[in-house]
Amino acid sequence: MADSSLHKVRLASKGKQTAQHAKNVGSPDLLNALVVASYGRHFLARDAEGEIWQVYGKGKRRDVAVGDEISILPSGDKQAWIEEIQTRRNLVYRSDALKSKMFAANLDGVLLILAISPPYSTELLGRTLTACKHADVPLTILFNKVDILEGDQETLDAVEQELFEITLGEVPTHYISVTEHPQETEALLRPLLTDKRTLILGQSGMGKSTLINLLIPDALAATNEISMALNAGKHTTTHTQMHFGDAGLELIDSPGFQAFGLHHLTEADLLNAFSDLRDEGNKCRFAxxxxxxxxxxxxKNGLEDGTLSPARYELYQMLKAELEEAQSQY
Ligand SMILES: Nc1nc2c(ncn2[C@@H]2O[C@H](COP(=O)(O)OP(=O)(O)OP(=O)(O)O)[C@@H](O)[C@H]2O)c(=O)[nH]1
Ligand SMILES: [Mg+2]
Ligand SMILES: [Zn+2]
Known part of the structure; x- marks a missing residue:
């Protein structure tokens, strides 16, 4: 049996963040706020009263992510400067060409949405496994749009087999149809997501926004309002945004083209996410x-006799080559 370390996730850090509910005692002009949307250069943050501020950072304070707890200094009509970024309990990055950029922070979980159409990418799955492992955030997989595979048990079996193989069966995986079976989907997900902050991730068209709108019906209106204001069109998510639902439900929607950035990882970090290969590799003749x-x-022996997964081996070699390439640029 393979190492189950993918599953050993830190639970101690869960629970409500209360910092933003108090006024900043040290400096009366500062407010505590939570970053709820990222537009790259500027951000939206919500203060304890639920007011939304457009916030800007200078220098290092420009490096903020959705989910960050910050102190802001109001500068004008609902505009403010970011004065301080509170210590994060975790952080995931997205990638942009050769660079990793901050994506979301202080998460309780990541929900990766896959589907058969558009076809899911095992590469994104491998990246997500690695990033969640490194950031110590629990991952759940939702295979959406099972309605498309009705009557095609063979394909569904092949998908299940592949996902099991790549995740070593250690990531909870659910098969759902958000549009055709909304009630079942909701009944499954509510208990999993209540009182948690979850980043919803997946390629474009997998159904991330559809799912968020099912669980938080106000989300669509809010998203469309902002999209219209920015003239960005209605159906494709263009920025990372947190939505608030009942019972402490916090869902972060993100544009589908985002891949997890892994350039900040070391080879040892990567091997941590592929501990099956690392452990077997320790037995090779050459160190x-x-x-x-x-x-x-x-x-190689493990791949031949079937104790190691060829799909995981390929993902590992691909990510390793990418890290080496990125590191050679510095
Ligand atoms: N057949 C089927 N279609 C679905 C299901 N869930 C969502 N869709 C459709 O898939 C399309 C894409 O859904 P979105 O929710 O916009 O996808 P997204 O992941 O947010 O995509 P981006 O914002 O581009 O990243 C829409 O036309 C949805 O109606 C499902 O369970 N079954
Ligand atoms: Mg979307
Ligand atoms: Zn070897």
Whole structure:
């Protein structure tokens, strides 16, 4: 049986954040606020009274993510400067060409939405596994649009097999149809998401916004209002935004083209997410074995005798090559 470390997630840090509910005692002019939307250069933040501020940072204070707790200094009509960013309990990055940029912080979980159409990417799955492992955030997979596969048990079985293989069966995976079975979807997800802050991730068209609108009916109106104001069109999400529902439900919608950035990881970090390969690799004859053509390679042997997953091996080699490429640029 493979290492189950993917599942060992830190639970101690869960629970409500209360910092933003109090006025900043040290400096009477400062307000505590929560970053609820990111437009790249500027951000929206919500204060304890629920007022929304357009906030800007200078220098390092420009590096904020949705979910950050910040102190703001009002500068005018609902505009404010970011004065301080509170320590984060976790942070995930998105990638932008060769750089990783801050994406979302202080998360209780990530929900990755996959579907058969448009076809899901195992690469995004591999990245998400690695990023969640590194940030110590629990991951759940939702395979959406099962209605499309009605009567095609063979494809559904193949999908289940592939997802199980890549996740080593250690990531809770649910098969749903948001549009055709909304009640079942809601009954499944409400208990999982209540009183939690969850980043919803997935390629464009997987159904992220549809799901958020099912769980938080006001979300659509709010999103459309902002999209119209920015002339960005209605159906595709163009920025990262947090939506608030009943019972402490917080869902972060994000544009589908975002991939998790992993350029900040070291090779050891990557191996932590592929601990099955790391553990087997420790048995290779050469300490620096690349698991390609070396003799007495325990990884190659494991792939041949079926104890290791070829799909995971390929993902690992791809991400490793990418890290090496990124590191050679600095
Ligand atoms: N057949 C089927 N279609 C669905 C289901 N869920 C969502 N869709 C459709 O998939 C399309 C894309 O849904 P969105 O919610 O906009 O997808 P998204 O993931 O937010 O996409 P981006 O904002 O571009 O990242 C819409 O036309 C939805 O109606 C489902 O369960 N079954
Ligand atoms: Mg969307
Ligand atoms: Zn080897």
């Amino acid at each position: 620096n074995c690349q698991h390609k053509r070396e003799p007495d390679c325990a990884v």
